[in-house]
Amino acid sequence: MRAPKSLSMRRTxxxxxxxxxxALLIGGAAVIIDGLRDPAPRSVATRTSGTISIGGPxxxxxxxxxxxxxxxFQGTYPLIYxxxxxxxxxxxxxxxxxxxxxxxxxxxxxxxxxxxxxxxxDRDDQEQMAxxxxxxxxxxxxxxxxxxxxxxxxxxxxxxYARAPTDKxxxxxxxxxxxxxxxxxxxxxxxxDIFNGQMPIEEMASRIQAAxxx
Ligand code: NI
Numbered sequence: 001m002r003a004p005k006s007l008s009m010r011r012t013x014x015x016x017x018x019x020x021x022x023a024l025l026i027g028g029a030a031v032i033i034d035g036l037r038d039p040a041p042r043s044v045a046t047r048t049s050g051t052i053s054i055g056g057p058x059x060x061x062x063x064x065x066x067x068x069x070x071x072x073f074q075g076t077y078p079l080i081y082x083x084x085x086x087x088x089x090x091x092x093x094x095x096x097x098x099x100x101x102x103x104x105x106x107x108x109x110x111x112x113x114x115x116x117x118x119x120x121x122d123r124d125d126q127e128q129m130a131x132x133x134x135x136x137x138x139x140x141x142x143x144x145x146x147x148x149x150x151x152x153x154x155x156x157x158x159x160x161y162a163r164a165p166t167d168k169x170x171x172x173x174x175x176x177x178x179x180x181x182x183x184x185x186x187x188x189x190x191x192x193d194i195f196n197g198q199m200p201i202e203e204m205a206s207r208i209q210a211a212x213x214x
Pocket of ligand 1 (some may be wrong): 083084087088089090091092178
């Protein structure tokens with residue numbers, strides 16, 4: 001026979017259940033919000049499989065107005081990220097990390113070219129890119145282009161991007177869904193390494209350092 005529960009026991013139970021439901025709701029909301037912003041998984045494999053080629057020809061316009069191609073960076077080690085300047089959180093974090101990696105590399109950073117390629121050319125024109133990249137690192141190069149030029153570059157790097165659905169078709173504050181990787185390229189344009197967004201700065205720097213000639 002069960003002993004009748006005391007009032008305080010019931011209160012404790014109800015309190016516990018309420019907390020559990022709240023935790024589930026908050027957790028679910030966090031996952032949904034995160035998914036809306038940058039839905040690409042941050043924890044997939046960080047290395048090329050050897051069968052998938054990353055990189056290739058592109059022609060874009062730099063934040064200083066020059067036309068550039070992949071050949072413009074030959075002889076340096078490009079560190080490339082695709083995103084957009086209106087990104088509320090993930091892109092700024094990744095670009096800050098890239099700038100921190102440059103600092104961590106010290107003198108060796110002179111061999112590395114940090115590059116930010118927009119997936120939102122409608123809003124990210126040359127002026128917008130200039131103001132943005134200069135806020136992160138003095139040597140960071142911003143690249144934009146026509147929709148077709150951006151599509152070509154993104155395809156070469158296997159980058160996924162799409163405009164997130166909004167209530168209004170003409171909403172100027174739309175978000176872009178996009179994949180979230182930093183591509184470390186060699187001086188010959190070949191992919192050397194891929195870093196996911198969660199990798200610590202020290203690890204990125206040491207993996208880059210290991211690939212650089214002394
Ligand atoms: Ni972003």
